[in-house]
Amino acid sequence: MTEITPAIVAEHGLSPDEYARINTLLGRAPNMVELGVFSVMWSEHCSYKSTRAHLRKLPTTGPQVIQGPGENAGVIDIGDGDACIFKMESHNHPSFIEPYQGAATGVGGIMRDVFTMGARPIAMMNALRFGAPDHPKTRHLVAGVVSGIGGYGNCMGVPTVGGEVNFHPSYSGNILVNAMCVGLARTDNIFLSAAKGAGNPVVYFGSKTGRDGIHGATMASAEFDDASEEKRPTVQVGDPFAEKLLLEATLELMATDAIIAIQDMGAAGLTSSSAEMGDKGGSGIELNLDMVPQREANMTAYEMLLSESQERMLAVLKPGREAEAQAIFKKWELDFAVIGITTDTKRLVIKHKGVVAADMPITALSDEAPVYERPYTLREPASGTPAYDKARPVLASLEKILGSADMASRRWIWEQYDHSVMNDTQQAPGGDAAVVRVHGTKKALAISTDVTPRYCKADPRRGGMQAVAECWRNLTAVGATPLATTDNLNFGNPQKPDIMGEIVAAIDGIGEACRALDFPIVSGNCSLYNETNGEGIFPTPAIGGVGLLKDASKMATIAFKRDGDVVILIGETRGHLGQSIYLREIEGKEEGAAPRVELDVEKKNGDFVRRLIEQGRVDTCHDVSDGGLAVAIVEMAMPRGLGAQVGQASIADAIGFWFGEDQARYVIAVPFAQAEKIVAEARAASITVAELGKTGGDSFSIDGKDSIAIAKLRTAHEDWFPNFMKAEL
C-alpha cells in the first residue's frame, strides 16, 4: 500500500494542518482512497472553505423563494403551481485547457444540476470572459468555447438565449466560462438530495464510469503555472446524446413516486454525490464499487471514487422500486445498477473486491471541512475622473466604440446557438434580457447575466452592487418583475489578502443590492484561484437574474418601431466617465472611479418603467449601460434601421452626456400623443426625465448638426466579430 508522504498530501492540495485534521477526525491515518476523497471534498470547489463565512451574509429568502442555496439549484415560485429552478456554474479551468470539451461539459453539468431537482431545462445563458483579442490564444479559445456550448446545448434541444462576453488582458491566462441553466417544474414535484432513512437502495444511472478528469475538483481550485500545460489531467469529454437520454429518463422516473433522493454526479462524482446525500439525509451510505458500471478495465477504488465521468446520476429509491426504475433506463438504453444501500451509521463505507476500501464519518467530509476566515485587506477604491479631450467629435468616437471588441455585436456567437428550439423564445439574444414563455401559458421568464469587471476592479463593493443593479435593470427593461438571482463569483487567489478583500467587498456589495432590490440569491458557485503566474483576473462576480412577466404580450423590446416616436430618457445623467468604455476605447485609459450606484433611485426608476410596460403604454425600452446614452440609442435604431434625431438635454459636456455611464437609466420611445403624459407622471414621481428627440429617418443625428448613417454604424457594429474570427478554423 502506498505510504502517505507529505509530498502526496501536498499533491492532493491539502495543507499539513488539513492533513493533521483528517487524522484527528478519523482517529487514524487515512489510506490513499480516503485521502483522495478528503482532497476533493475539502477542495475549494466542493467545500467553499474560503468563501463560506462570507456567503452567509447574502440574502437568500423571500416569499418567492422555495429553495435557497444548499441544494443542486435554487427554486422560486412563479405562481399557478409553477416553479422556476436555476443555477449558474463555472467551467473556467477545463475550458482553458480544452475549450470545446470544457465548455460543453460545463453546460452538461449545470443542466444536470437543474433536472436533478425535477425541472425540465428551458433556457441556457452564459457569461464568458476572454483575454485580449490580440493574444495568440484568444481566437482559438473563443471558437472552441462557443462551439462547445452550442454543441452540447443544441443537441439537448434547450435554447441558449443569451449571455455576455468581454475581452480583457486580465483573462489572457484564465478565461471564464460560466453557464446558467433555467428550468421549469411544478412546486409539488421538486426533488431534493437528502437520503433519508436506512436500508434504501442506492442506484446509479447514466453513462459508465471511466478514468475521466480524476482530480478535476482539485484542479479547479489550484493556480496555473507554465508547467500546468504539461501535467494536464485527463479532460472529460461530454456526450450530449447520453445527457439528452438521461434527462428524459430522469424526468420519466420522477413521474413515478419511487425516488427518495437524487443528486447528479458533478465534480468529484461518486464521492461528493454520495457524501452530500448522506449528509443532508443524516444517514450513512455503503457502496459496493464492484457494481458500478465501468468503461475501463481494472479501475481502482481511488479512480472510481474520484472519476468525473459525465452524464451520471445517483439516487436513493424506495425499497422494491428498483425494477420499475431499471425498466425506464433500459428503454432509454442507459446503464442502471444498484450500487449500495443507505445505513444508520452516518458513515460512508466503500467496498471494493470484497474489502473495505474506505470508511469515513460523513460529517468529517462535509460539516467538518475547514472553513477559513482568510485575512483580507480592503483597498481604497479608485477615484476621480481622468482628463480627456473635450473637443473630440462625438460621432466618430461613437462609430469606433460600436465597432470595438467589447461593444460589437455578438451575433457571430449567438447564431451558433439554437435559440428558438422549444418554440417558447419570445425574446432572442440581442435584447436586454432573454424572454422565454412558460410553456402553455401567457407568462414568461426574463433572464439576464451581468457583471462589469472593470468597475469591480476599481471598486469591488460598488462593482458588486452594480452587477446586481444592472441585472435587475435588464429584467425590468423588458417589463419583467425581477424575482431572484444566482451568482458565480470568479476571483483570483483567496490566500492573498488583497484578493480576499475583493471577494469580501464584492459579496458585501452584492448583498446590499440584493436586499435593496428584493432580489435574493438562491444558488451560486465560486471559482477562485483564477491566476496565472501570480496575475489574477479582474474580480468577476457574475449575476444571473430571473424575472417574471405575467403577460408576455406586453413585453418591451429595444428596437425602435415607429417613425416619430418621442425618445425619452429616464434617470439622471451626470456624465460619469470614470472606468467608462469611452475612456478606454478613445483615450486609452482604464482609470477613475466606478459609477455611483444609488439603489433607491435604481428601484424607483425601474419600478416606474416597469409599470409603464405592464400597462401596455411602452413597448420600446433599453437600459443605458456600457458605452452610455449614444450607444443605447443607436442599439435601438440598428435592429430596423430606423434612425433618431436627438439633442443634448443637460450638462454642458457633450462627451460626458453621450458617453457617461451613470446608472439607473432607461431610454424609452413612445408615440407622440403619449409622451407628454409620461413625462409629467415621471416628474410627479420625482424621477429625472428628459425628452431627447424623435425617431425617424435612417441616420443618427445630434443637436441638429452632426449625423451619421445607421447603416454605417451597423456595419462597424456587425463586422468586428466575423472579421476577428475569420482566420480561425
Next chain:
Amino acid sequence: MKARVFVTLKNGVLDPQGKAIGHALNGLGFPQVGEVRQGKLIELEIAGSDADKARADIKAMCEKLLANTVIEKYEIELK
C-alpha cells in the same frame, strides 16, 4: 507526395461517437462488433520530395492544428 494523418482519441478518453456506432452495429445484426472508436482521417498533398522533411512538417502540423493533443493522438503515413 501524399500523406495520410490518422487522428484518434487517446486511450481512456470517452468516445461518444464510437460508442453509439458500436451500439447501432450490434442492433443491426452485427453482434460480433466489440469496441468501436471513431477518429479522423486527413489526406494531404505535400509539395517536395524529401520524405523526412515532409514527415517532420506534418508532425508540426499535427501539433499545431490537426490534432488536439490534449485528448487526441496521431499517426502519419507517407506514400
Next chain:
Amino acid sequence: MKARVFVTLKNGVLDPQGKAIGHALNGLGFPQVGEVRQGKLIELEIAGSDADKARADIKAMCEKLLANTVIEKYEIELK
C-alpha cells in the same frame, strides 16, 4: 480481430472542411500543403478469426451504416 475503415468523400464532392484545413495550414506557414481532404477513420474490434467473413461483414456494415454511398466511398483494412 481489429479492423480500420476509412470513409472519405467521393472525388468531385466538395469538402469545405478539408479546404478550410488546407487554407489554415497554408496560413500557419506550411505553403507546401496542397489539397486537403478530411474523412473518417473507424476502428472496430471484431470477434472471430475468419478474415474473409470479417471483410464481408464490414463491407455490409459500410453499405448499411458506416458510409453514405451517395457521397462517400470506403476502404477496409484488417489486421
Next chain:
Amino acid sequence: MKAAVIVFPASNCDRDAKVALTEMTGKAPAMVWHQDSDLPDVDLVVIPGGFSYGDYLRCGAMASQSPVMRSVKAHAEKGGAVLGICNGFQVLTESHLLPGALMRNAGLKFVCKPVTLKVEETQSAFTRGYNNGQSVVFPVAHGEGNYYADDATLDRLEGEGRVVFRYAANPNGSARDIAGILSEKRNVLGMMPHPERVVDGATGGTDGRALFKSLIETLS
C-alpha cells in the same frame, strides 16, 4: 387529418411538432417511439428536428435504420404524406426516401437564424396554401444543411418541379440554394427550415401556418 410524430433518441423538436400540429388540427398527433415497428393509421407522418443518436457518425444515419423507418417507408410507398424537418430531412435522405445528402454547412458552423425562403412550387400537398414565388420567413437551426446531389439529380429535381423552397440568401452552401425538396411522387417533403416554429405569432411569425393548412385541406 390524422398525424403521427416519430420520436428518436435525442429528437428534440418532437414536442414543437406536436404543439404545432395540435394547434393547427385541433387534435394531438400520435407520438411514435422509434422502436415501434407499427405506425398508427395516419395521413401524415412528421419526422421532427433534433439530434437523433447525437448526430453521431452522420446526421440521420442511425435513425434511418430504426425499426419504425420500415413502416414510414411503407406509408410513403402507399402515397402517404411524410414531412421531414431539419434532422427529419437528413433521416429522409439517409433512408433514400429523398435523393441527395445533407453535408456540413459550408461555413463549418451551426447556424440559427430566421431566413427568407421563396416558395418555388405550390403544386404539392404541403404548399398549395402559398402563392407561387411568395417570400416567407422560417428559422433555420442546423450544422449540416448543405444539400448535395449530383448535377443530373439536381436538374431532374428542378425539371420536375420538386424544389419547393429556396433560400433568398444561402445560409449553408446548399446546392442551387435548395432548402426543401419533394419526392418523385410528391408525397414526401424534406426541408431544413422549421415551419413548426412559426405557427405561433408570439415566437417569430406565422408563415408556417399555411404549410399545415395546406396539408389539412389536402389530407382531410
